[in-house]
Amino acid sequence: MDDLNDDEVLIVRRLPYMARSLPITIRSDFCLKTQKLLGTLPPQCGMFLRMPLLKHLSGELHLVNNDVIAEMIFEAITKKMVCSKLNRMDLDVVSSCLSSWKSDQERVEAFYKILAPVLNAAFEVWDVKTVNFKMARYNVDKIVNYITQMYVRCWKTASNPPFVLTALLKGLKQNLSIKENYVTISHLQLAIECFEILLKVDGNELDEDDILEDNTLDIAKMCVRLFCDDLNSYGHHIWKLFYHALQKTLDAFWMTKRTQHKISNCMLDLSKDLSADLDVLVHILVLELNFYKVDDIFGIFGSDDSCIDDDGREQLLDRIKMHPSCEVKANHSKLVLSHISDSDYKEFLYNVHHDYS
CATH class of the missing domain: 1.25.40 (Serine Threonine Protein Phosphatase 5, Tetratricopeptide repeat)
Structure with missing residues (x-):
């Protein structure tokens, strides 16, 4: 040959x-x-x-x-x-x-x-x-x-x-190791549980966006439950990795920003029944989830304003800003000062490089 x-x-x-x-x-x-x-x-x-x-x-x-x-x-x-x-x-x-x-x-x-x-x-x-x-x-x-x-x-x-x-x-x-591969494993866990929530819905005659909006409370409950479980298992520092896993999941289901904002508001409502520490972390998580702006392509090809929902985003951020915790206020100010609101979401990825050590 x-x-x-x-x-x-x-x-x-x-x-x-x-x-x-x-x-x-x-x-x-x-x-x-x-x-x-x-x-x-x-x-x-x-x-x-x-x-x-x-x-x-x-x-x-x-x-x-x-x-x-x-x-x-x-x-x-x-x-x-x-x-x-x-x-x-x-x-x-x-x-x-x-x-x-x-x-x-x-x-x-x-x-x-x-x-x-x-x-x-x-x-x-x-x-x-x-x-x-x-x-x-x-x-x-x-x-x-x-x-x-x-x-x-x-x-x-x-x-x-x-x-x-x-x-x-x-x-x-x-x-x-779940802790060392947290984003990949948690994203998969979130996707499975979200899939199972939507599977229970008899919505053959409904639009996908309508089904997602109708189930925002159940999705929010699932997110808060998994978030709190992981905080208790791996420590409070894990919240930033959970943010990446959750944002990947929300985007994977092509949820409009209006739907994502509704889920976030439900998460804030649910956080009232949590301990003070967990309540603060849920607010910081939601703040991070909703501070980045949606890509312009959604505004071009989106069927309506729900793909962007700037008003809903501003209302949500104003709600978070009113939280009495100094830690929440500090995180809000940090994001404002760093102009993250003008940038797109940067997905968490494994860094692949040559290592000859």
Whole structure:
């Protein structure tokens, strides 16, 4: 395989595209043999691997044997987990390993058979101090966010809880330190619980925004409960990380700013029944959640003012400013003086860099 003539190059280029046209009875065997063949190509032929073979089977992976897919995923994804960033194509392949199956049971089985080994490979080197040792953390974070987003997008048409997300959360908690990986794990926890709240609603005839607005109190109760539990478990300093996890979740469900402001007001109402310390921290959390301005793109493409809701934001901030606590007032003044109100939300991300120490 060191030298390929023009005809051989043409054949190799066409191999991945042939999979869809083959009978189901031989498709699995063909995919496996093709994957092995592509893996034997010399480095100068790396162009053939720009699009994983699995990408050509998107939406039809349920027709291929799980063992075959697992081996193909190992070649296409697992080997990259600790050496380079997963790109959008890689993440599409990962998500298709779940979305192709029709039933929840099949998706859970596919998760444990195909994707769990990918994550386990990253967990094994999680704390190993080698070159690019943070790459595994970055890629796991990307996979978790991508799969979470995949489920969140279809919450209105779902009929069952997100069992795959629950299995994913269980795996993260069993293998990783929650405190050291707080944002990723908490974002997933918040998304699952929010999903389950919305799943209880019989709102087939309602708009998604209306359903979200009608359930702001239940969502606020869930947020306050998880927030207080984590403050008690990990200390009060964890509030800033919870802020990032919660903001990612609210944005993942495409909640309008008006809906987010209603949730925030409900959280402030609920904080009255908490201890003085927790009441202060809830106010600081809500202050941070609502101080940044929404991106201009929402104002351009939004259907109405609910996407921005500047009036609701100002009323909420005025309410927080009236809190008697000096700590709340100080945080409000700090944000005003630093002009954070004129900047967009900056998402918490893992920093990936070369570490040769």
